[in-house]
Amino acid sequence: MxxxxxxxxxxxxxxxxxxxxxxxxxxxxxxxxxxxxxxxxxxxxxxxxxxxxxxxxxxxxxxxxxxxxxxxxxxxxxxxxxxxxxxxxxxxxxxxxxxxxxxxxxxxxxxxxxxxxxxxxxxxxxxxxxxxxxxxxxxxxxxxxxxxxxxxxxxxxxxxxxxxxxxxxxxxxxxxxxxxxxxxxxxxxxxxxxxxxxxxxxxxxxxxxxxxxxxxxxxxxxxxxxxxxxxxxxxxxxxxxxxxxxxxxxxxxxxxxxxxxxxxxxxxxxxxxxxxxxxxxxxxxxxxxxxxxxxxLGAHAAAIVPPTWVIRVRRPQTSLKSSKKKKRTSFKRKSSKKGAGEEARWKPFIVKPVPSQLMKPLLVFVNPKSGGNQGAKIIQSFMWYLNPRQVFDLSQGGPKEGLEMYRKVHNLRILACGGDGTVGWILSTLDQLQLNPQPAVAVLPLGTGNDLARTLNWGGGYTDEPVSKILSHVEDGNVVLLDRWNLIVEPNQEASQEEKDEQQTDKLPLDIFNNYFSLGFDAHVTLEFHESREANPEKFNSRFRNKMFYAGTAFSDFLMGSSKDLAKHIKVVCDGTDLTSKVQDLKLQCLVFLNIPRYCAGTMPWGNPSEHHDFEPQRHDDGCIEVIGFTMTSLATLQVGGHGERLNQCREVTLTTYKPIPMQVDGEPCKLAPSVIRISLRNQANMVQKTKRRTSIPLLNDQQPVPDRLRIRVNRISMHDYEALHYDKEKLKEASIPLGLIVVPGDSDLETCRSHIERLQEEGDGTKSKTLSSQKLSPKWCFLDSTTADRFYRIDRAQEHLNYVTEISQDELFILDPELVVTETVGTSPGMPDLVDSSGELQSAARQFSFPSSSSSPPPSPVPRILEIQRATQRKRISSDSSVAEALAHSDSLRSTKPALSRKGAKIMSVHRSNTTAADFKPTDRLEKTALCDTDKVSTEALIDCVKNKDHQRLRDLHKLGADLSVQDSSGRTLLHHAVDVGSKEVVKYIIDNAPTDILDVTEKENGETVLHKAASLCQRTICHYLVEAGASLMKTDLQGDTPKNRAEKAKDQDLAAYLENRQHYQMIQREDQETAV
Known part of the structure; x- marks a missing residue:
């Protein structure tokens, strides 16, 4: 039994x-x-x-x-x-x-x-x-x-x-x-x-x-x-x-x-x-x-379309055929035309909503071609959180069928996942269907650019924010208006009849724009890129190469002066005022009619005209369009905060061209024949603007008043640690480096905190020689949300004003510094004392046994004594109501037995900014200290022999006696390298479970291989899975520039390569399927 x-x-x-x-x-x-x-x-x-x-x-x-x-x-x-x-x-x-x-x-x-x-x-x-x-x-x-x-x-x-x-x-x-x-x-x-x-x-x-x-x-x-x-x-x-x-x-x-x-x-x-x-x-x-x-239906019940709303209906003639009544011939003849009409209008599914003020049903439209593989992944995530019948793939017929089916749903909201072109497509379809009231449209930006998404506070691109939080933001967002503009094009009969160029056209690619309409230099560069990609699409499958092509084309056009005579061939009239002479006087090479504040991947060409009484600050709902001109100088200063020449704010524009000129409408380029173009307001669309919210704060905290001032510990995390450990919150906290203490108002947003953190850095410049935490932050640092249940995720800098500091942190604030390089040594590097409060003996030992340059051999070291001191100075957290300065002030009394300013289990670290080129970069040896030393109880050779002989029991016994599983041999190979060589899954798993996580990414000296490189080369699928799940980096390359995925491909194991590629992608964006691995 x-x-x-x-x-x-x-x-x-x-x-x-x-x-x-x-x-x-x-x-x-x-x-x-x-x-x-x-x-x-x-x-x-x-x-x-x-x-x-x-x-x-x-x-x-x-x-x-x-x-x-x-x-x-x-x-x-x-x-x-x-x-x-x-x-x-x-x-x-x-x-x-x-x-x-x-x-x-x-x-x-x-x-x-x-x-x-x-x-x-x-x-x-x-x-x-x-x-x-x-x-x-x-x-x-x-x-x-x-x-x-x-x-x-x-x-x-x-x-x-x-x-x-x-x-x-x-x-x-x-x-x-x-x-x-x-x-x-x-x-x-x-x-x-x-x-x-x-x-x-x-x-x-x-x-x-x-x-x-x-x-x-x-x-x-x-x-x-x-x-x-x-x-x-x-x-x-x-x-x-x-x-x-x-x-x-x-x-x-x-x-x-x-x-x-x-x-x-x-x-x-x-x-x-x-x-x-x-x-x-x-x-x-x-x-x-x-x-x-x-x-x-859970936390997002208000956004989910219940299956009770979606009804499959029978064909009209089905009921006639199945009827028990026999004599229907005369009726059928009379109603044949009517039946045919019903058949034409019949749809297999209808939506019968139950109106409720509490409901905000959501339709999700995803463009899978946007953002590389992000679109396909996003579709799966939304199908998990919502009813699959409210998630639509735009490559399967566009948005019209879905919008028509849900047109009677009260309080309907739409989420457009894609670029600005995807949003324009959906807005134009809403115009065709004439829904009343028109649903509000939110944006999840995929790909690059995304100026409309930035304007509405959705950021410049999707990184790794949980889909659940995106849904909450869509539900809570405010509805705002967006002006939309008509473009009416007529041929210019007054222009000289030149021989027509093959590339020129008589109409614009779009007759409506939401973001901008431009002509001149920027449109010429976009047009050249577009034509080159159409001719050779296989050469434009890399985002980096695309940007390089853009830069090269812009530079060549600048040298050739392709748009220097633009002002001589156009006439601009705004609300009856002729601006042509002003355009010619300024020798403008680019003219932009801008509807939203953002342009060209986030720049703000209108700027802040508050000191000028002639112009008002720009708005996307005021019924006015901004006319801006650029010289080559003002175009170059856009990326560093500059602005163009403000020409006018108007409601109607008449633009006349006298020769074929490159133009673009919301990023879609063409070369338009001489024309008369009239710009006028079309309508206003409802959009969802992302707003500040406090959903991350526990309900218990919501019942308490927000404190007047907050004292928050700020900790810095490197990109290497983030990619390797961001699914393990505790280990990532241990790997973080204390930066200092800031005091901010209780209702501060992250923009306010950023200014305090940068001020903290400025104040720390004078004490660089005293503390590690005063090392300069890179300009690209960003905040991390540490309040989600499973992991940390990054916050777009453009959305910092939308997040309260209490929403993304509880007792400490974590920031990601992508240019921070952390190397672990026995002590700290010269001129950069340790963060721990240690005795003079340890400081002198650190100076004596710091690693010399790679050309010299390491001196002998009294390792047991150093290890003993290191164990005594294991770094622990400082409570949030104390400061770095206070901790350092008491360093004389704390000594080596009184740890401070450090984290449990962390090793002594030195931090520096990497200024080397790719040619100078050498494989990282984060555990190099173990190659220098051995304990009194167990030798490195004994451990390696155990691994080579697959003697799992002996290895466990040695580890219980105090053996260090992170040791390396003279060639920089760890015990994991040797275990992979002999293919011992049991030994590999034991080492992973009991050794420091840093051992996963240690590179041996000969080929720069990590353990994952070695396992992928040997097609050891189970071991590769062990390593990936434990946090081994999938982006790390060996001396040949190969990732573990490349190694698997060279070994002709396509299944393993596909697995590693998939997991590599998961290390870059949010992994929504952590809830189950069945």
Whole structure:
């Protein structure tokens, strides 16, 4: 019996739950015996089971589950009811067995056989969806259906259909479980796919097996049920098994056990794909009655379109054909034209909203071509947080169909994910549809430029901000107006009839602009780039090379003076005032008609004209357009805060050209033939402007008054540490370097804090020789948000005025310095004393044993004494109400036994700014100190021998005796290098778990290889996974300039290379799929 129970647990660990936890096969807890549930007239949309109000009567005496009893040690892998599983029928929950054939009418024959321990709760994603088709129909449709990676909007769309994307997620798990996994029997690596909506991962060949375990995705629509008396208003939870889960259990408040061993089959959590609530996989935390609870849809319920709103409708003629009345011929003849019209207007899906002042339903339009691979990743993230049917891929037909379907939704908001061109596309479509009132449009900027996004405080580009916070900002943002301008072009009949150039055109690429319209030098450069890219697209697949081409083209045009005669060939009239003579006097080479303050990737060419009474500050909602001219000198000063020549603020412009001139409309260039162009106000669009908010502060703190003044410790983090450790908040805090203390008002935003931090640096210039923290910050430093549950993320400098300091920090403020280089030595470098308060003995030892130049050999050192002093001076945090100056003032009394100004577990560091070129750069040896020394107890050679001989037990014994696992041999190779050489997974894992994390990125001297380089070269997939999960850098290059991904490609392991490339991308942007790794 115990053996059978263990087998049941293993199967459940591989399978998981849909509506609830369940076995790998068989009927659902919520499965209806009636083949057509529409007759029941149910009023709920659910991905759990239906009501279980008669639950007690469903069990024979002695077979009732112990719901709610305190079984803290038992995992909730399903209620084990004496070998029988439960099935919900109109009469209640009854025991049933696997594999019993369905009889007519939905009943089953109960076979009398010995009970086996199986799970009681089946995996059902949609068993109680209103007007759900019969199970047999669903199964029949599954047999020949395709694996979809997009939302199915056709009439043949399936309930609970998953949306599959390629994945390189680590491990070898398949959600269907070992019992049903086909790939397991193939004994080879099989591609896997991940569902964007519920985040399960299965082998491609196992997708159809999901039907056998009756697991479907969360519902995204309902069927129209004409016989339903009541409209459904409730959505139920969609429960899924998780082997990895962030956050804390909703029931007990404790965290979820995170096992590093990705081969573990243990299911630690049960979470809902809608509201994201998670519970421990124990009967004490997750109880059966929770399956029947209605789902709140979570933190973003106001933005989510419930599946009860989205209705699939029948074709008009279907009801005629299925009618029981026979004599309809004359009616059909009379109504044939009407029927044809209905057929033409018929759409498979409609949206029937329930108006509510609390709701702000969101439509998301994503341009996957923007921002490299960011667009495709963003689509998956939004499908996880929202209903997949409110997320649209613009490459699949544009925004019109989605906007038309949701046109009647009250308080609708739109999120445009892409560049400024994507926003213009959506605004133009809204004009065509004439929605009233017009929905407000927010922007998630992808790619480069994004001047409109900067104007509305959304920043210049998406970095790694959590999608959940973006949704909150869209919900809370203010609605503002944006002027939109018409461009009416007519041929200039007065111009001389020259031979027409092949490149010139008679019309502009756009007849409306939101940002700017320009002609002259900037348009000429953009046009040359555009034409070159059209001719040779393969040469323009790198953003860096594109920028270099821009710079080269601009420089050559400057030398050739291609636009120096612009003023001689144009006439400008603004509100009846002729500005032509002024343009000619200033010898302008570029003319810009600007609607928003930002231009050319964030510059502000209008500037601040407050000292001039002739002009007003620029606004994007005042019905006026700013006319600005540029000389080559003023164009060059734009990037350093300069502005152009302010010519006029007007409501109408007439521009006449007398020769073909390059022009651009919101970044779209052309060469326009001589024309008369009239610019006039078209309308005003509703836009969402990102505003300040305090959502990161806990509710408990919200009840307390904001203090008048805050004393905040500022800590600095290097880019290397951020990329390696930003998913491990505690280690990143330990790696940070104290910079100083600032005192700011309690309601300060980050712009105010920036000025205080820069002032702190200025005040520290005079004490550079005293403290490490006074090292100069680079101009590119930015703030880090340390309040999110799983990681740190960067804050765009353009959005600092939107964030309160109390919103991104709790007791300390962290900043990222991308040009900071941290090297670890035994002591500190000359002229840069240590941050710890140490005795003179340690200071002298540090000076004596500092590393000399690479050309000289290291002198002998009394290492045990140094190590003893280092252990005594382990750096710890200083409380936020003390300052660096106070700590240093008491240094005489603290000595080596009184640590201060340092972090637990951190090593003594020296910090410098790197001014070397790429040719001067040498591989980093952050643990080089260990190559110089050895302990009295264990020699380096003994440790290396243990690793080479795969003697795991001996290595553990030596480590317990005090052996340092971060030692290196004479060639700079660590124990990990040697373990990878011999392919010992067990030793590699032990070293990773017990050695400092810095060992992951140590480079050996000969080739500059890290351990990950070596493992990728040897195609050691499991070891590569260990290293990546532990935080090994995927961007680090060896002396040949190869990353670990390049090494895998050279080894011709394409699967490993794809995995490493995927994880490399995750180190650069937010990894939203940390919630599960199944």
């Amino acid at each position: 115990e053996q059978e129970q263990e087998q049941g647990q293993e199967t459940g660990a591989g399978a998981g739950t849909g509506a609830a936890v369940g076995d790998g096969a068989g009927p659902s807890l919520a499965e209806h015996p009636d083949p057509d549930p529409r007759r029941d007239g149910e009023d709920t949309v659910t991905s759990a089971s239906s009501s279980n109000s008669d639950l007690p009567s469903a069990f024979p005496e002695g077979e009732r589950p112990a719901i709610g009893r305190r079984h803290s040690g038992k995992a909730f892998t399903g209620l084990r009811l004496f070998g029988r599983r439960l099935r919900l029928t109109p009469r209640g929950i009854i025991p049933c067995w696997v594999g019993v054939p369905r009889q007519r009418g939905g009943s089953r024959k109960i076979k009398h056989k010995a009970p086996v321990y199986k799970k009681a709760i089946a995996k059902s994603g949609l068993q109680h969806l209103v007007a759900q088709p019969s199970a047999s129909a669903v199964v029949k449709g599954d047999l020949d259906r395709e694996i979809r990676s997009t939302v199915d909007w056709t009439e043949s769309a399936l309930y609970g259909d998953h949306i599959w994307f390629e994945t390189n997620v680590s491990g070898d798990f398949c959600y269907v479980g070992e019992q049903h996994c086909i790939a397991k029997s193939l004994q080879k690596s099989v591609a896997r796919k991940k569902c964007a909506a519920c985040k399960i991962v299965v082998h491609t060949v196992c997708i159809e097996q999901l039907e056998k375990i009756n697991f479907r995705c969360k519902p995204s629509f309902r069927e129209s049920g004409s016989r339903n008396v009541r409209e459904p208003t409730i959505v139920r939870h969609h429960w899924v098994h998780r082997r990895r889960q962030d956050g804390k259990c909703k029931q007990c408040g404790k965290g979820f056990q995170q096992k590093f061993t990705f081969h573990s089959k243990e299911i630690v959590a049960i979470s809902c794909s809608w509201c994201k609530q998670a519970y421990h996989n124990k009967v004490t935390c997750f109880m059966l009655q929770q399956i029947e609870e209605s789902c709140s």
